[in-house]
Each structure stands twice: as structure tokens, then as C-alpha cells.
Amino acid sequence: MVLLTRKTEFSASHVYHNPNLSAEENRRIFGKCNNPHGHGHNYTLEVTVAGEPDPTTGMVLDLKELKDILEREVMQRMDHRHLNYEVAELAGQIPTCENVARVIWQLLDPKITQGKLHRVRLYESPELFADCYRNGANPAVKR
Amino acid sequence: MNNAVKIELGRRYRFSASHRLHSPHLSEEENCRVYGKCNNPYGHGHNYVVEVSLSGDVDPATGMIANLADLDAFVQREVLEEFDHKSLNEDVPAFREKVPTTENLCMEIFQRLKNFPTAKLERVRVEETGKNSFEYAGDNQEGNRP
Numbered sequence: 327m328v329l330l331t332r333k334t335e336f337s338a339s340h341v342y343h344n345p346n347l348s349a350e351e352n353r354r355i356f357g358k359c360n361n362p363h364g365h366g367h368n369y370t371l372e373v374t375v376a377g378e379p380d381p382t383t384g385m386v387l388d389l390k391e392l393k394d395i396l397e398r399e400v401m402q403r404m405d406h407r408h409l410n411y412e413v414a415e416l417a418g419q420i421p422t423c424e425n426v427a428r429v430i431w432q433l434l435d436p437k438i439t440q441g442k443l444h445r446v447r448l449y450e451s452p453e454l455f456a457d458c459y460r461n462g463a464n465p466a467v468k469r
Numbered sequence: 470m471n472n473a474v475k476i477e478l479g480r481r482y483r484f485s486a487s488h489r490l491h492s493p494h495l496s497e498e499e500n501c502r503v504y505g506k507c508n509n510p511y512g513h514g515h516n517y518v519v520e521v522s523l524s525g526d527v528d529p530a531t532g533m534i535a536n537l538a539d540l541d542a543f544v545q546r547e548v549l550e551e552f553d554h555k556s557l558n559e560d561v562p563a564f565r566e567k568v569p570t571t572e573n574l575c576m577e578i579f580q581r582l583k584n585f586p587t588a589k590l591e592r593v594r595v596e597e598t599g600k601n602s603f604e605y606a607g608d609n610q611e612g613n614r615p
Contacts (some may be wrong), residue, residue, distance in 0.1 A: 342532070344531065355531055355536065356531075414524070415492075419529075420531060420532025420533075420534055422531070424532060426477050428476055452481065454479070454481070455480075456477065456478055456534075457475050457479060458477075459477075461474060
């Protein structure tokens with residue numbers, strides 16, 4: 327088993343606000359992330375695919391194909407967008423790092439047909455990230 | 470919520486501290502041989518990076534596994550206030566008897582953070598420098614992920 331990771335970056339804006347909570351509760355829970363006009367981040371996305379290298383090509387999957395999938399599924403949807411208003415898959419969810427990472431997992435998982443999606447790591451900043459794994463996957467798979 | 474995906478939250482913190490690697494169970498020569506320049510009697514320091522990984526359900530009301538303000542305050546109180554700009558050997562009771570290698574430091578930080586009340590601590594990863602890092606997940610084999 328080999329793990330292959332491709333990294334990409336996108337920039338997007340968001341705001342944390344739950345319409346079912348009062349203005350004070352929103353401010354208390356979300357702090358400055360509740361600023362009504364939103365704010366933005368440079369996100370870094372690391373996508374890891376697990377598989378056996380094809381004996382003919384030596385590849386788990388063609389990196390160009392992975393790059394194209396990331397471009398289509400993530401970059402075109404999210405880069406230079408407002409995550410609250412312009413990404414249908416996030417409608418009704420607070421676009422936290424956890425939720426954005428999960429949406430990216432759900433977008434990528436069915437598209438990666440060579441090898442298996444192993445991990446999605448999304449950095450909102452160098453100090454904050456969310457990881458997604460397949461639930462129940464063998465945790466013994468190491469780097 | 471989609472249970473096919475397990476989500477973890479990772480947060481990084483920094484602190485600077487000094488240490489000296491020296492075991493009272495070894496002779497002077499053995500200490501020197503085992504720890505090399507890390508055995509220098511006056512100690513030396515590092516800028517440590519602590520990466521904390523938590524898992525749990527994403528609360529639909531907040532979109533969060535854990536509120537970052539709560540996590541930051543907890544880590545500040547349990548770790549950073551006691552370690553930052555300190556001598557690990559002299560100022561942290563756990564290292565009076567134990568050599569403050571980053572292996573032991575990583576385990577000590579895990580013990581201090583494992584009772585975080587609102588999410589499960591999966592693992593702690595500590596970078597001693599940009600070139601060395603250590604991870605500890607306690608007894609939690611699920612936490613030993615890439």
C-alpha cells in the first residue's frame with residue numbers, strides 16, 4: 327500500500343452565523359468569525375489516496391487526473407468564492423473547517439476510482455486544520 | 470450527519486523552553502555518549518510546536534467538533550502557561566525524575582490534555598525542531614493515523 331498526496335490552495339471567504347441563535351449567542355459562540363460581512367482565508371488542501379502502484383505505470387493513480395479532479399470538484403466550486411452563498415453543498419451548514427473538509431471528502435470520494443481516498447486534510451490557517459478519514463478504515467495504515 | 474466519514478480537528482500551538490538531556494542512572498561518560506550535545510550542563514532551548522488532534526461529532530448548530538476558544542483556553546492553562554519560557558527540567562515537576570526528551574514531553578502533554586471535556590483527544594504531535602517530531606496517541610490505536 328502506498329499513500330500519494332497532492333496539495334492545492336484556494337482562497338475563499340465565509341462567515342459563521344446560525345440563524346436559529348440570537349445575535350448575542352452567535353457572537354459568544356463564534357466570536358470574530360461572526361462579523362456579518364465575513365472574512366477570508368487561504369486554504370491549503372492535502373488529498374491523500376491509498377493504493378498499490380500499477381505494475382505497468384508505477385502509479386497509484388495519474389497525478390494529472392487527480393489534479394483535474396481537484397480543479398473540477400474543489401477549485402471551480404470554492405476558489406475565490408464566498409462559501410456561505412456560492413457553494414450549494416454547504417447550504418444550511420456553518421462553513422467551519424470541519425464542514426468544508428467533509429464536503430470536499432464527499433465530492434472527491436466518488437470521483438477517485440483508482441486507489442481509494444484515504445485522507446482529506448484542509449488547513450484554514452497554518453494553526454488550524456481538519457482531517458477526514460473513512461470511518462472504520464484500518465487505522466494501522468501508516469505513512 | 471454522514472457517518473461514513475470520521476472528522477478530526479487539528480490545532481497548533483507554540484512554546485519555547487529549555488531542557489537538558491541527562492539521566493541520573495547513567496555515568497557522566499554514558500550521558501555524554503548517549504545524549505551528545507544535548508547533555509551540555511547548562512541546557513539549551515527549542516521552539517516547540519504542539520499539534521493537538523480531537524475527534525467528535527460535528528455539532529450541527531455550530532459546525533464544530535470543539536469550540537476553538539474553549540480548546541485554546543484549555544491548552545493555555547494545562548500546557549502553555551506551565552511550559553512556555555520555562556526550563557522543562559527545573560520548572561515542570563514531571564521532569565524532575567524523567568528525562569525531558571520530546572518523546573516524554575509528548576506523552577506528558579497527552580496526559581495533560583486527555584481530559585478535555587467536549588471532544589476526544591486523538592493524539593498529540595510535538596515538533597522539537599522543523600526536523601524532529603513525535604506523536605503519541607495513548608492507548609488509543611484509532612488515534613495512530615497518518
